Amino acid sequence: MPAEQLRETAEAIVGNIERVIEGKPAIVRLALAVLLAEGHLLIEDVPGVGKTKLAKALARSIDCSVRRIQFTPDLLPSDVTGVSVYNQENRDFEFKPGAVFANLVVGDEINRASPKTQSALLECMEERQVTVDGTTFRLQTPFMVIATQNPIEMEGTYPLPEAQRDRFTARIAMGYPSPDAELTMLDLHGAGDPLDELSPVSDADTIRRLIATVRRVHVSEPLKQYAVDIVATTRQSPDLRLGASPRAGLQLLRTARAVAALEGRDYVTPDDLQALVVPVLAHRVIPTPEAQLARRTTDAIVADLVRRIPVPGARPGDGRGHWQG
Structure with missing residues (x-):
């Protein structure tokens, strides 16, 4: 897909989401970048700041299959992945797909489920497949998990395991809106929910072409070394007892490619990496x-x-860099 067409499609999706989420353009663009980087997004913040609305707005902006999972303490792993059920007519077991079989999976309040249920997403998120009773089922493409969670100090929450956090490409915090944005929200949302009026501006086939374009964005050898240096430094820090994994470096580069493509460039700069370091790495370290x-x-x-x-x-x-290409 030509760069100009990619940018036009991306701007249409961003504009659509901003009809629901006011005053958060950087967060909206990062969410789209994670989708194009074939990653998963963790949205963490206190209740009521628009975490689920952002996830739903992104899902509704793309004409593809969407499933929502409300994570609760009694949710079972089979509710997420699916289960084999005995069919009396065929006298055989048949697989009933779980909620994870969709292009976009919205996991609401993921840290209110038990660690056992949270772990049901591990294989899905990394290998884009589900194994039930020894049989492996491939997931659709594109596939993205957008999960929301409340701060772990809130009542009734479980901390996400390290392996689970590492599979989320980026973590973002919504934050409270500015007074002007909050006033606009009262005007627009007071009479109804703008999500109800949101129509798709793209589809799964287009997203697949966008992803293929992002994969071709150039990353120079010095920048690859820079990404490796960033990740390695977290493992040597006296303030961290667990640094970033090799997966973190890979996802840092993938997301940087997507950010560059969204800005109309076919190459990554150091600024792209620096802007992504906190959202991509901070949730993985301890x-x-x-x-x-x-x-x-x-x-x-x-x-x-x-x-x-x-x-x-x-x-x-x-103190900073002048990019030499």
């Missing part, structure tokens, strides 16, 4: 007890580490 006592967040630790790494193409004394 701080030391000392860092927790000092109230240092993983966002702050990761952002501080990146500032110390030399940028490819930087001139001495710049």
Whole structure:
């Protein structure tokens, strides 16, 4: 797909979502970038700030199959993946697909389910397949899990296991809207839900072509080394007892390709990587007890580490880089 067509389609999707989510353009674009990077998105924040609305708006902007899972303490893994049921007529077992068999899966309040049920998504998210009773079923393409969660200190929540967090390409926080955006929300949402009037502006076939275009975005060798340096630095930090995984570096590059494509470029710059370091890496690392006592967040630790790494193409004394290609 030509770069101009990709950008037009992306702007149409972003504009559609912004009819529902006011004042959050960077978050909306990052959500779309994760989709085009073939990743999964974790939206974390307090109740009532629009986490589920963002997930639903993205799903409704694309004409494809969408399933929603409301995670609760009594949700079973088979509710997510599916189950084999005995058919009396055929006298054989037949597979009944679970909610994960869709292009976009919206998981609401994922950390209110037990760790056993949360783990049912591990194979789906990484290998895009489901194995039930020894039989493997492939999932559709595109496939994206958009999960929302409340802060873990809230009542009735379970922390996501490290392996689960590592499968989410990025984590974002909605934050409270600005006073102007909140006022606009009262005007637009007061008489009804704008989600009800949202129509698709793209489809699954188009998204597949967009993904293929994103895969061809160029990443130079110095930038690949820069990504490796960023990930390696998290493993050496005295403030972190668990650094970022190799999967984290791979997803950092994939998302940077998508961000570059959304901006109409066919190459990635250091700025693309730097802008993505916190949303892509911070949720994967674990701080030391000392860092927790000092109230240092993983966002702050990761952002501080990146500032110390030399940028490819930087001139001495710049502090930042002038990209040399």
